[in-house]
Amino acid sequence: xxxxxxxxxxxxxxxxxxxxxxxxxxxxxxxxxxxxxxxxxxxxxxxxxxxxxxxxxxxxxxxxxxxxxxxxxxxxxxxxxxxxxxxxxxxxxxxxxxxxxxxxxxxxxxxxxxxxxxxxxxxxxxxxxxxxxxxxxxxxxxxx
Amino acid sequence: xxxxxxxxxxxxxxxxxxxxxxxxxxxxxxxxxxxxxxxxxxxxxxxxxxxxxxxxxxxxxxxxxxxxxxxxxxxxxxxxxxxxxxxxxxxxxxxxxxxxxxxxxxxxxxxxxxxxxxxxxxxxxxxxxxxxxxxxx
Numbered sequence: 001x002x003x004x005x006x007x008x009x010x011x012x013x014x015x016x017x018x019x020x021x022x023x024x025x026x027x028x029x030x031x032x033x034x035x036x037x038x039x040x041x042x043x044x045x046x047x048x049x050x051x052x053x054x055x056x057x058x059x060x061x062x063x064x065x066x067x068x069x070x071x072x073x074x075x076x077x078x079x080x081x082x083x084x085x086x087x088x089x090x091x092x093x094x095x096x097x098x099x100x101x102x103x104x105x106x107x108x109x110x111x112x113x114x115x116x117x118x119x120x121x122x123x124x125x126x127x128x129x130x131x132x133x134x135x136x137x138x139x140x141x142x143x144x
Numbered sequence: 145x146x147x148x149x150x151x152x153x154x155x156x157x158x159x160x161x162x163x164x165x166x167x168x169x170x171x172x173x174x175x176x177x178x179x180x181x182x183x184x185x186x187x188x189x190x191x192x193x194x195x196x197x198x199x200x201x202x203x204x205x206x207x208x209x210x211x212x213x214x215x216x217x218x219x220x221x222x223x224x225x226x227x228x229x230x231x232x233x234x235x236x237x238x239x240x241x242x243x244x245x246x247x248x249x250x251x252x253x254x255x256x257x258x259x260x261x262x263x264x265x266x267x268x269x270x271x272x273x274x275x276x277x278x279x280x281x
Contacts, residue, residue: 041178044174045229045231045232046233047227047228047230048225048227049225049226049228050224054228055225057196059193059195059232060259061258061260062191062193062258062259062260064258090182091183091184092181092182093182094179094180096178096193097178097180099193122196123196123198124259124260125196
């Protein structure tokens with residue numbers, strides 16, 4: 001079985017779309033030789049900030065929320081995906097993404113209120129909302 | 145080449161943006177669409193990972209021997225939202241998928257669910273066992 005490094009598809013750098021047009025050449029007759037990648041996909045995240053919160057959007061297409069777990073430990077947010085093996089019984093002849101067993105960690109800044117984190121799954125995107133701690137209001141202290 | 149700071153930085157950045165660093169790097173915005181292909185007894189299923197869209201953002205075009213999927217999503221600029229990191233962006237991307245010769249193009253069915261665009265295509269079975277003698281006139 002021929003193995004090509006998963007990342008060789010990205011050799012064209014910023015011409016991302018085009019490398020697929022140039023490199024795709026699968027032919028039904030060559031099925032048996034097809035490369036089947038089982039490497040777990042890197043979960044990509046888009047992070048944004050608003051006045052009162054941070055938003056982390058993670059891509060997880062095809063993932064059911066019951067396979068997800070969100071944990072927080074010492075200011076580190078851990079997002080884990082564990083798709084049970086039996087869900088993956090299909091016969092793949094090409095596999096470019098595999099979000100079955102992946103994990104992503106985020107170190108949260110001191111501005112985040114770790115007791116106020118919400119998450120919602122929509123259209124294959126997990127959106128995590130992290131509220132910021134209310135701004136510190138300086139107080140004058142009276143001297144008796 | 146001018147060995148100044150700018151060019152050296154560019155060399156390193158280009159290197160870091162290529163090969164093994166690229167797909168694992170969080171400095172890189174992925175705009176290419178990944179595709180899985182599943183083979184059933186008499187059909188192929190193409191799954192494209194394009195989360196965060198709606199049906200109207202996606203257009204599928206059938207060409208002679210491939211399918212072209214175009215994503216054209218409106219990117220609303222929301223007031224007061226500052227982007228800190230952007231590792232994926234599929235709003236203006238596309239993917240071309242070659243389809244086998246024996247595909248029955250009338251059987252294409254597509255659905256978008258949970259961020260995956262699934263396209264099913266039946267494949268005609270080759271006509272087996274046509275035996276018989278051909279008469280020579």
